[in-house]
Amino acid sequence: MERNHSSYKELKEQFVSGHNGSPASEITLIYFGIACCVFLHNAFAIRCRNLWFHWITDFLFLVLPGLSSVTFLSESKTIIIVSVLSLAALSIMISKQVNSKNSTSSVSILGQELDKNLDFISNFRAYALICTSICILAVDFKVFPRRFCKAETYGTGLMDTGVGLFIVANGIVSPESRNKGKISSLKSSLLSSLPLIILGMGRVLSTKGVNYQEHVTEYGVHWNFFFTVSAVKICSSLLLTFLGNIILSGPAIILILLYQLLLNKFGLSGYLALGADGHGGRTGLLDSNREGIVSCAGYLSLYLLAVDLGKHIFNRERKTVRDWLSFAGVLCLLQAVLWCVMMWTEIHVQQVSRRFANLAYVVWILALSVFLLWLLLLVELFRYTQSTTLSKSEDDVCLLSAINYNGLLYFLLANVFTGLVNLSIDTLKSSLAQSMGILVSYMGILGLVTVLLYKWKIRLKFW
Numbered sequence: 403m404e405r406n407h408s409s410y411k412e413l414k415e416q417f418v419s420g421h422n423g424s425p426a427s428e429i430t431l432i433y434f435g436i437a438c439c440v441f442l443h444n445a446f447a448i449r450c451r452n453l454w455f456h457w458i459t460d461f462l463f464l465v466l467p468g469l470s471s472v473t474f475l476s477e478s479k480t481i482i483i484v485s486v487l488s489l490a491a492l493s494i495m496i497s498k499q500v501n502s503k504n505s506t507s508s509v510s511i512l513g514q515e516l517d518k519n520l521d522f523i524s525n526f527r528a529y530a531l532i533c534t535s536i537c538i539l540a541v542d543f544k545v546f547p548r549r550f551c552k553a554e555t556y557g558t559g560l561m562d563t564g565v566g567l568f569i570v571a572n573g574i575v576s577p578e579s580r581n582k583g584k585i586s587s588l589k590s591s592l593l594s595s596l597p598l599i600i601l602g603m604g605r606v607l608s609t610k611g612v613n614y615q616e617h618v619t620e621y622g623v624h625w626n627f628f629f630t631v632s633a634v635k636i637c638s639s640l641l642l643t644f645l646g647n648i649i650l651s652g653p654a655i656i657l658i659l660l661y662q663l664l665l666n667k668f669g670l671s672g673y674l675a676l677g678a679d680g681h682g683g684r685t686g687l688l689d690s691n692r693e694g695i696v697s698c699a700g701y702l703s704l705y706l707l708a709v710d711l712g713k714h715i716f717n718r719e720r721k722t723v724r725d726w727l728s729f730a731g732v733l734c735l736l737q738a739v740l741w742c743v744m745m746w747t748e749i750h751v752q753q754v755s756r757r758f759a760n761l762a763y764v765v766w767i768l769a770l771s772v773f774l775l776w777l778l779l780l781v782e783l784f785r786y787t788q789s790t791t792l793s794k795s796e797d798d799v800c801l802l803s804a805i806n807y808n809g810l811l812y813f814l815l816a817n818v819f820t821g822l823v824n825l826s827i828d829t830l831k832s833s834l835a836q837s838m839g840i841l842v843s844y845m846g847i848l849g850l851v852t853v854l855l856y857k858w859k860i861r862l863k864f865w
Contacts (some may be wrong), residue, residue, distance in 0.1 A: 413613035413830060418541055423557030424549035426744075426766065427755075430834035431479055432560060433770060435471055437463050438486045440802075444785040445490035445497075457853050460801035465845050470535055472560065473545045474834060474840065494788060506823035511787045512724040513812070520726070521802075522713065527571040528802040534564035539844055542820075542829040543837040552620060555675055555757050558766065562756035566629055566767030568702050569634060573708025577763035578642050578650075580716050580808055591639035591799050595632040597862075601814065602628030612825065619757060623684055624651040625694025633698045634705050641702075642709075650713075654706035661699040662761040663786075666752060670696070674758055693757050700759025707768055728781055740769035801849050804856035811862035812852050819844055 443463040467486055471479045532576040537560060540546040550560035573579065577590050604714070605626050609616060616623075621630065631837040645653060674692055677683045684690040720726050747762040748754060805812050823840060832840070855861070 410828075411613060411615045413544065414824075415617060418551055420554050421548050421551040421557070421558035421559060423551075423553035424547075425564065426478075426558045428549075429558060429563065430558050430773065432468070432471060432485075433748060434485045434787065435479060436468055436533070437537070437781055438483050438490070439467050440525055441781045441784070441791075442467075442486045442490040442493075442779060444781060445493040446705070447497075447785075452754065453853065453857060457850055458799050459847055460853075461849055465532060465536075465849065468533065469540075469841060469845060472536060472547075472550055473540055473543075474838060475548075482596055486494045504712055506545070512722065512727070514786065515721050516726065516786060518644050520779070520782055522775060522782045523574060524806045525778050525782075525802050527809065528635060529774070530564070530567035531805055531812055531816075533560075534568065535813065535848060536841070536845060537561045537564065538816060539820040539823060540841055542824055543832055543841070545832075545837040545841075552617070552756060553754075554619060556753040556755050557639065558754050559756075561756075562763075562818050563767065563779060565630065565701070566704060566740050566756070566763065567771060568627075568631065568830065569705050570708040570711075570767060570771040572631070572635070572710035573638075573705040574715065576705075576709055576712060578638070579709045579712025581713070585802070587642050588639045590633075591635045595635045596636070597810070598628045598632035600627050602632065605817070608821070614824070618684075619815070621694035621695065621697075622691030624687070625636070625691040626667050629700060630694060630698060633750055635700045636707070636849040637698065637702050638705050646864065650706040650710045654703045654710070657706070658700060658703035658761050658764055661703070662751060664856050665758060665760055671752070671758065697757070697759035700761075700764055703769060704759070704764045706772070707764070711772070723786060726779065730783065732771055733779065737769055737772040737776060740765055740772060744769055745819060749766055789840075800856075802855060804849075804853045807856045808852055808861055812848065814862070815848055815851060819848060 406425060410621075412840070443460070446459075446463070471482050475482060483799075518743040537546070537550070541551055552833055553559045569673055605628060606624050621627070641653070642650075667675075672680075674696060675682075677692065678685065678689050684692075688695065714732075718729075720729060744754075744765040746763060747765055752758075752760055752762055754760070754775075755768050823844065
């Protein structure tokens with residue numbers, strides 16, 4: 403197919419630019435649906451060691467409902483959620499009838515000791531990658547509603563959650579959250595940042611080399627997601643080397659408040675939006691990448707808050723269902739407070755802006771993260787109350803475990819597949835059937851490759 407590459411590139415860039423997002427409540431509903439998918443998977447608790455059957459059922463339960471709810475069934479999210487919950491409830495009722503003789507009293511359930519490493523954090527990390535992977539390709543098709551695109555400057559788009567959730571997921575499981583030595587944490591962060599920097603440079607060279615479409619106001623001309631993550635890891639490790647083992651919420655709050663002060667009172671918002679020339683121009687390396695570089699302050703604050711959250715999860719002794727239910731209550735209260743702070747901030751300070759990674763954005767992502775962690779924890783605790791005899795190896799979520807095992811490679815493959823699809827076909831002219839066929843195949847192949855690598859114990863790790 404012949405086409406004018408310059409004009410086609412401009413069309414693709416216009417297709418993903420200039421949007422204002424959707425209500426935060428709609429995005430929250432989408433992530434509620436994600437927790438329901440894990441609930442459905444746990445409810446069926448299919449015991450089968452056949453890899454292909456396991457892969458298909460994982461895809462049907464864990465990926466397909468979410469993919470459908472952000473594409474051709476985006477107006478029917480509530481119906482999808484009700485259907486998923488109904489199927490799960492039906493499976494649980496049938497299981498109760500079959501295993502009625504093996505029921506356990508509520509007292510013994512509350513006192514039951516649980517596995518030290520619960521899966522809710524791993525599931526959170528995996529779904530942060532799954533949602534991002536769906537969106538980075540789906541956004542190039544008309545089947546993906548424009549309200550889910552990244553908001554141009556202000557607003558809450560579904561795609562605005564990707565980098566934020568990734569930062570939170572990394573912060574929760576970071577060496578700092580587990581109180582590892584400062585020198586080892588610094589060394590680990592520096593080493594783990596090297597492949598991210600290399601990937602960032604590779605993305606710049608490849609996109610420029612093939613004249614690939616770019617959303618410049620997202621990070622800048624040369625900056626990208628990989629540079630942001632690596633910069634946050636390095637800066638946080640250097641900062642924590644000096645701060646030591648303290649409560650990080652204080653420094654994080656001070657940092658984001660000072661940053662917001664610069665945005666509101668010292669013209670930083672205007673500079674990020676319009677550049678040094680006041681007309682949106684980009685001259686020089688710093689000005690060309692102003693959003694990506696400056697927004698690292700907001701992401702660093704978010705990361706530090708996530709590290710503190712991780713400390714509360716990993717460094718507190720919790721053994722029984724009762725202990726974890728108490729922690730679920732803390733998460734419920736915390737997310738309620740964060741939602742209130744977010745609404746107040748949007749009204750009185752500044753609207754949510756992923757482009758700036760401002761105060762409202764940091765609070766929004768933290769609230770959404772705590773909300774999802776809370777739901778996934780409740781889902782897992784419910785699994786234990788329903789099935790005290792299932793071992794972790796039998797009831798393991800294969801796809802989610804595989805993604806956690808190779809998270810960086812999973813996201814890298816998603817980027818490569820997205821690029822290949824965009825270079826191979828005209829996504830703007832794809833029909834509904836073609837678009838969904840490509841997206842289902844893309845997510846299916848991506849999951850299969852990841853599961854196979856997990857089975858063969860092949861891992862992309864350079865440190």
